[in-house]
Each structure stands twice: as structure tokens, then as C-alpha cells.
Amino acid sequence: MNEKDTICAIATPPGIGALAIVRASGEKAIEICDKIYDYQGKRLAKQPANTIHYGFITNNSKLIDEVLVSIFRAPNSYTGENSVEISCHGSIYIQQEILKALIRNGARQALPGEFTLRAFMNGKMDLSQAEAVADLIASSSEASHNVAINQMRGGFSSELKNLRNKLLHFVSLVELELDFSEEDVEFANRNELKNLIQEVKNVIDMLSVSFEYGNVIKNGIPVAIIGKPNVGKSTLLNSLIKEEKAIVSEIAGTTRDAIEDVIVIEGISFRFIDTAGLRDTDDVIESLGIKVTHEKISKAKIVLWLADAGNCLAEINQGINEIKAILGKKQRLFVLINKIDKYEEAEIDLKYGKINFKGLDKKDRVILISAKKHFQLDRLHDELVNAILPEKQDDVIITNIRHYEALQLASKALERALSGIDKNLPGDLLAQDIRETMHYIGEISGEITTDEILGNIFKNFCIGK
């Protein structure tokens, strides 16, 4: 990866549209663009930054398109380098020809995420912010968008930086003691140090805890719909889909064959697991074996178990028992008594209204619904959202497993440091644990980094970002 190169890429989504943007960044980006730009002898290199210029792009003196070229100059650009954005007609042919023309004149095709990598390298953002750019682009619900944009705008990284600097201050004092080890001085007050370490550990542990919620927000909450044949599973799924217009799986252009349907409720994505058999088919056709049901349950955070309002209570209690036996502690069970439109209200009341089902936790729910008549589905919505909300942290949310792992390691090092202070361990051992903590925190923001870490992060970006 040569950082002196001028890189170029199509930045807009692939395909045909009214407009598309081809961008280039690097010391010579504007000069290279000048070679393929033509308008009455105008030279882009002489134009002021942050201006837009009408003109023509030619490749090998063949007219490619009428375009608008936006000019940015270092350091005031996304990458921090000289940059151009060529806004052209959105035909695939034109986009590719402009890219070819730039490459012919000295630019090279950018690697995935290379624009953002340069922004990081040039100090325009730290590493966790760079990672948030990819999350932001991929975010498809309000909740995941909020988490990503908060992280991109600084989020937890400034707080971590602040804590890291405080640790640095103390570790320097501890290390200073080592130089005077024969004199047995103590520059770093052990009580203050202990308080600081505890403070840092609290923040880090809070961030770690937020990961579970953050991860769920980022990837959607997995929900399983299970129940015996004919109990109304596909009707329920179809009714939910009909009520919520925003089905992410359709918006994102994925095919109907997608195994999961995503429904966004109050800005939170719920991923309905393995609904391929449910979407368009009758319940009758679908006859999933026990094994498939077990797999579905194991992947779900919330399990919707449908029963028929005509079932007897013993049947339902047995079903609850069977499911609860395989549910983990963190999984939620919603017992949905379906088809209540078919039974007399009184009868239902009698059967279920005043009876507590056995084996349910406080966080489990029983809801009487009619999937067909859309009865009580609004209550189901509310309960789905509520099942997630209590875990919600205030602002600072970790969504990235790389950050989570670094935080876990930092927390362990801090624990060692704390017990070290209690045991009056020598300063060099303390210093080592604190340095290790700082290393892990630094990895999150990118103050500490390696080519391998960078490579792993940016390879998952789209080209053009």
C-alpha cells in the first residue's frame, strides 16, 4: 500500500442512476484530473478549494461525459489530501470510462476502505471513528444509525483517550520511582492510583456491558417463530410484515429467497430467523422437524411460540415446559395464544385470563392474539421493543467485537493492577499492567496499531470509501 499514490474509485452505489461520483485522492489528484478535464482551457489546479466546475471528461481525446468536478485541497478534505469528485451521468459505461481515464493518467484503483484509511493516517479521525464509517454506511435502522453516527462523531473514543492520558501520567510517576528505587520514594500516591484504576475499570466494564446491546442493535435482534403446524406461524409473519412497511431485506435489494425477514419496529431491526418456509407457504405445507426448531431457538434472542386458543391448558403448559427446558437464561419467551377470534371471549377468559401458566419467568410474556385479524399485534410490537429497551445504555455503546475484546483484556490488566496495589507489589510490575491497559485502549482508537489490525479493519469496507 503506497500512501503517495493518487487513488480513485467509483464512490456511489453500483448500478445505474441519474448521477454517479468518481472520486480521486492524493497529492496529484487535481493535476491528474486536469489531464482528462476540458473546459475552455480552464485549469482545475488553479481553482480555489471547495468549488465546483462544469466541463467535459475525455479519455484518449474521446468525449466521455459532461460533468461537474468538485475540488478539495489538503488538509480540508475527507482524506486530508488533495481530492476531486467527478459527478457524472450514472451510466455504468461512463463511470468505468472515467475511472479508466484517471488510471491511464497516473491514478490507481483504490483498495477497499483506502480513502478512510488515509483519513485515519492523516489524523482526520481515529480508528474507532473510521470503523464507525463502515457501520454507518451499513446501518439500515434508526437505532443502528444512531449508534454508528455517535461513534463516528467521537463517541467513546475521546473519553477513552482522556482516561488513557491519566493512566499515562500515573504510570510515568510509577516508572520514575524505579529510577530512584534505592531511595524508596513514592511519587505516585497509591490510593489515588487505585481510585483512578477503579474509575477506568468502571468505564471500561460499562462499555463492555453495552456490547451485547450494541451488537444486537447493529445486527438486529434475532427472533424465532415456532409452533406446531397449522397454528398460524406464516399468518403471523405475513401480518407483521404487512403492518411494518419497512422490510429491510427488501430495501437492501436482497432477494425474496432470503432466509431471514427483517422488520423494523420503532427503529430497531428484528430479524426473523429462517422464515424461508414461512413467508409464502401455508402452515400445512411446513412441517419442520424438532431439530430445525431447536436450531431456530438456539439462535434467537426472543422466541415467539404460537399456540392455538383452542388447545387445552395442559397442552400449552407442556409446550412451555419443553421450550423453557432448552432456552438459555438470556433468551425471552413470548407465548402467543393465537386465533382468539375463533373462540368466545368468555371461554378464553375462562381458559387463560385468570390462569398463570406454569414455568414462565418474569420477563416472559403471554399475549392473546389473532394473527389473521391483526388483533393485539400492536401489543406484540410494544413487547418486542420493551424486551430490548431495558438493556439500552445511555449514550456510549460498543458494537465492534474488536473493541469488545480489547476492553476485556484492558479490564483484566486493570484487575491485576488493582490486586497488585493491594498486595503492595513492586512498581515495575504495576507499571507493566498499566502499560498493558494503555496498549489495549490505544488499540481501540488506533494510537497503537499494526498493519495487520489495519488490514483486517479496512478489508471489509466497500471500495470508494
Add this chain to the structure above:
Amino acid sequence: MNEKDTICAIATPPGIGALAIVRASGEKAIEICDKIYDYQGKRLAKQPANTIHYGFITNNSKLIDEVLVSIFRAPNSYTGENSVEISCHGSIYIQQEILKALIRNGARQALPGEFTLRAFMNGKMDLSQAEAVADLIASSSEASHNVAINQMRGGFSSELKNLRNKLLHFVSLVELELDFSEEDVEFANRNELKNLIQEVKNVIDMLSVSFEYGNVIKNGIPVAIIGKPNVGKSTLLNSLIKEEKAIVSEIAGTTRDAIEDVIVIEGISFRFIDTAGLRDTDDVIESLGIKVTHEKISKAKIVLWLADAGNCLAEINQGINEIKAILGKKQRLFVLINKIDKYEEAEIDLKYGKINFKGLDKKDRVILISAKKHFQLDRLHDELVNAILPEKQDDVIITNIRHYEALQLASKALERALSGIDKNLPGDLLAQDIRETMHYIGEISGEITTDEILGNIFKNFCIGK
């Protein structure tokens, strides 16, 4: 359609990308954008035209994204109106939220092609140029791109305008004669008029002739691959696809199930008809009936008929006869003697080299190939391109059936005028034919237009253009 409204739309291709652009146009476009834009109190309305501004977009005071806003002012914009282009992170959620924010603050979603319609209404381009914008965006090969950009840059419309003005001059003189009809004067020299009409008719007929080629360039040349089972049809298709990297059907993101494969050779698209059964299957499986073959042939401009080099001459001659019997005059037949790698060169020479097949026209071709070994496929490429090139006009090419129909009608009116002059018909009848010609020519460039014509043209545009 209210032309005072400020309209807005996502202008970049649908989907997820590094960047996306939401554009707005109308008298209040910049003011509306100011309501959702925030950066240290900056007001976009006070910024100069053709400048770019970093800032934040909020919707209902919720932060949506960090963006760049480009400002354009009437009349120096695409539409000729005040316009903004908001360059945001290319997440679907962000694109839609920005659109919603603009709409909440007084813009409305643009209709298909409405930006370009406004450009036409505001005199930024004539109607044929506006139509070329849609063609340009849809163009996927060099040839179709050339035709579209030529038309967008003015193409034939300036020439037509020029001819129309000349006709106007003469028709005015003819009509002036009518005012002095009792004096039997002749202001418009009948010989000069006849020459002019002939000149206009020549241009119009030349344009009409170009339509067939233009249409083929725009839509691709339909090619059929036919032949008995096991003769190597799928091998040939796969080899052609492998040689030409640019398969439009793949680039455009259409699925593998597409019935047609498009292969671009020297910038010209060849559409291989009904290849669904050919792409991935063995020849053995495929057993198309006579009816399907007839249908394929009837749609093709070039028919590739494969025979096995091991077939005897009588068999091949019979096959040629059968196909030629159903081929139209303008259709081309390529007899491809396949699998020549399997036979001794001498034997092939003996069998075919010096023998003329019966029933072939001068424009038909016999090529000995090996689809499997890619032998002589370069020659097949050349012949495919050559089969189209002789029809190629120099510059001015009509691709639009609306233009073609108008030209046909204009030509007929001119013919009537010509014969009218020869028959010494009275001036008012002459004037009527010339006026009619002018009407049809005017329809092409949009000097004459109706809401119906405009509606038909712009409904096929994408939204955002």
C-alpha cells in the same frame, strides 16, 4: 405538475455505497436546505454559487449525517433553477432520512425525469437532448454511449432547427403571396423552394435510414445460436462469454436467469437470444423443438447455425436450405462448422475448404471453428462486427422511435409539397404541407410540444434525473 415547487430525489443508484447524493431544485431549494443544514450558524443562502460546504443534516433536530452540500444558482444549474446537492454517506437509511427532512421542510418528491423536464422547460436543452440524457444513462456499450452523448451535445437538432428556419422563411413568402392573391405575384421562387424542400427531405430521409442502425446500436444486435443437440451451442456461448469480459447482463446486476446474454464486441452489444437453456447446461440436456428455433430465428438479426465438422456435406446443405427458407432478407446467416479440432485438417479441407455451400447469399458467412479450443473465434468476432458496420452512418444517428415517426411524417408532407410544386398547386396548399413538415420537425426538438408528448417522454426517466 407544479413548476414552482421545489422538488427533491435521491440521484445516485439505489442501494448502499460510500457516497450518495440527494438533490433538490426549485426557487426555494437553498432556503429549504438551510432549514435542515447546520454548521456553526452558517447560512447556505448567503454562500456563493458553485461552492461546497461541510456541515450536518438534521431531521427534527436529530442528527442524520455529516455531509457536503453543493450550491447552484439559477440559471447556472442543470435545471436552470436554484439547486442543492447533498453528498451524504451512502446508507439507505441516511438517504431516506435526508429526503424526508427536505420534504418535511417544503420540498416534494420529484417525478421521474422531472429535473430534466425542468431543464427543458427552462431552455437548458431541447427535447431531443433531454431524451438523450435518458439514453446516455442507460447506455452500456461504447457505441450506444457515442450515439447518446452526440445527441445530448446537440447532434442533429441544430441541423433540423436550421432547416426548419429556412422552411419558415419560404412558407412566410408563400403565405405573403396569398395576401396579394389577386395580383398573381410570386414572392417565393418555386425552383428555389423545390431545391430547399429536396434538401430538407434528403436530410430527413438520411436520418430515417439511420434509425435502423441507431436502434440496433441502442438496444443491441439480436443474435440467435441454433443447431442440433450436441453440436456445441452451449460451448460456443460459454467460449464467447469467456473471451469478452464485459458481459452487460452481469454488469447491470441482472440475474443469471436472464434469458439473454449480452456480449460487447468492439463497443457494440450483441444480445444472444433465449440463452437460458444454453448457459450452464450440456448440449445433451437441451432439446429445443422446431417451434422454439423458429421463434429464435424470427427475432434475430444474425443467426449462428452450428453444424458438426463430422457431418456430411448433404446434411449441411439441407440444413442451410431449411434455415434460409424462413430467414428474412435483412437477416444474416453464419454457418459455423464446429469441432474442427476433432478432424484431420486435410479431411476438412477436402470436405469444405474448396466447396461452396449451396443457397448462401453474398452477405452470409461460413466459418470453420472449434468452440471448445477457441479456434477462429476471433474471426467470428470480426464478422459479427462487420455484419453491422456497413450500415453505420457517419455522425447523425436516430435512435428514438418518436423521432423516427416524426421524420417519416415530415418526409411524406415534403413529398406532397414537391409534387404540389410540380403540379403548380396554389400557394395555400403548398403552405399547408410545409407548415405540417415544420410541425413534425418542431416536435422532435420540442419547439412544438404537448403535455401528452412530455408525459410520455419523461415517465420513462429514472427518478432523480
